[in-house]
Amino acid sequence: MPASYSAGMIKPVYIRAARAICAQETFPQNELPDQLADATNNTLFYKHPEYSKYFTIMQLRRMSRITRTGLVAAIECLADAGIKKPEAIITGTGKGSITDTEKFIRNIQEFKEGTLNPTPFIQSTYNSLNGLISLHHDTSCYNTTFVHRGHSLELALTDAMLLFNEGSIENALVGSFEEISPEHFIIKQKLGYWKKEPVSCKELLAVETPGSIAGEGTFFFVLQKGPEGAMAKLHAMRLLFEPTEEILTEAIKQLLEDHQLSSGDIDLVFLGDNGDIRHKGNYMAVAGMFSNEVHVQGFKQACGEFDTAAGFALWLAVLAAKNQRIYEGLTIRQGNRPSYKNILIYNNYNGQQHSIYLVQQAH
């Protein structure tokens, strides 16, 4: 039986700020542009922010790409929330700094285990970004990193919810970070993660072949206990490990019931459909639980597939709740609901980790 913690055990939390860095120009205005960038060679690479606004050239020289995106996203997310020192820093990442891991493997070979620069080794540790965020903001507090593939971010969010439940914090910085590299693309290509044929993002969800396109993304959120100044409410989550389709749809029904909702109360659904025919069934089944009035959108056609891609959906859901608008370009099924009060996210990563989020308007 997959995980399903009982309702009421864990109180909802509010999202005060949300930031995204990914393949789309999401960072400068904190919104998704109407024109979406397309993949190159089945990969959606980062649109990098202007790092020189944040760091000196000397600092940048010592920072790998994921360290930069992670720090900058965290900095702006905290600034949005008006918080200088978060009371907890919790992240999730499937693979951490792939670049540093690869670099250190290469250095070991190249210098025949001689005198090596420790920087890539240090930055290859999954929690190095957390340490740097804490250093940058001079804040000593609860700090941990979950490395659990498609549940990395969800476990980080759960951990923060536990801290609120324990009454030990007022706010928390929670985020995820992921990158793709040419070498890692090859590793995953051989494992069947990517489509064999080149595909445009516009076609991704329509092509009936196995595999998806690679992506990368960094997403940060400031969570707080109460609704004051919040953008949205993270009402509940469910994490499932390799559920059957029946268990999955049952879990969604149960989640809604636990919060006195029915499928008719949902206005907007985000599906993590990545165009992989092998996982289509789950997404179709979930979409089929909701009437045609409900808007159904995808998000991986904009960010690509990676362990923590659900962070992009959470960012989109927060924006939809706050701004009461959605992006046409992501539509899978056009509904007619005039407002977005209850939003459901369903994502799975490689068929293994399945996540369900219930996000609501804050007020």
Add this chain to the structure above:
Amino acid sequence: MRTVYVTGVGIVSAIGIGVAANWSALNAMTTGISYSKHLNSVLKNMLPAAEVAATTAELAGIYGDTGNLFPNRVNIMAAIALREAIKNNLVAATAGQFGFINASSVGGMGDVEDIYDALVDPDNHDEKIIPLGETMDCGFGTQELARHFNLTNFIGTISTACSSSANALIFGARLIRNGLLEGVVCGGADTLTRFTLNGFNSLKNIDKNHCRPFDANRNGLNLGEGAAYLVLESDEMLQKTGSKPLAIFSGCCNYNEAFHPTAPSPEGEGAYQAMKGALDLAGLSPEDISYINAHGTATLNNDLAEAFAFHRLFGDQLPVFSSTKCYTGHTLAAAGAIEAVFSVLSLKHQELYPVLNFDTPMPELNLVPLTTVERNIPVKHILSNSFGFGGNNASLLFSRYD
């Protein structure tokens, strides 16, 4: 908040496979540190390490039927320790209600690093090599073990360098305290790798001799490998399983100090706050502590900072303390769980295990760790510390169960 009991322990380390072997080695003051036989590294004859003597194939033989488990070194080592922890088929008996929180710092890197070039060569389609591409991250092993042992109720993996499995234990305990789970298995596993050996060597903190925790002439750590798991249960779960507690997991704290990417602050602020936080959660005072199983890596920075933290928290009433890393080496992500198992053994047998290779106290503080096995003394409360890169400090508090 609810009480969390430790009801099972399992361990594989350089001083033995299984709890009994580890227990006798500690009592006999036998170290597991020598030189690696299995590692493919030019450093292996220069830098001592605490290696599990058995080859991966021999470990698989010891385990028996690995079934659906991907048979890399870290998984098999973990499976041996995990099976011991959940003996008497605890998990099946409770219809898969147990969660599983695992920890690792480099996952399956040990089996990957030698074939990495083939793995990333687009023209290499060796069917034996391709699946290893899945094994690099830490979540893979967790998932394999979860499937193998039917621990799929709530699964997670934590990686915070050297404090990883201590944080896994903290997270698991908090899942019980908050009422999300009634039972959870927590721990971690790491194998020796060329990657980590070179990593720590590049930081110039590996001793070319056996490590000397808290000694004035200490000169760094020795790496080790191993796995350890602890079964945690609530009162409600005890009713179902009939388990007899070995100890109470009475307090814990994670505190990350913003000081430096790889070094603690000289005054040990992080260590102090972590220990104090664990005491506060347990509602205990410093004088209640019988013994501290220190992080005690024997690096210049760590031992001094940790000793300053002891001094600040306990003043002149310093409890007995030692580090067991001179037996097992520094097993990175597994260290917190391995030392938690040793802490449980200390409580269960009412005995304390000493440091090895100690000669001269550090001039700055003149603190003397335990140097002989202490038996037949009352051991009531134990603090067990684990500190990782990034300033990540975790302290666990285990109490005697009568």
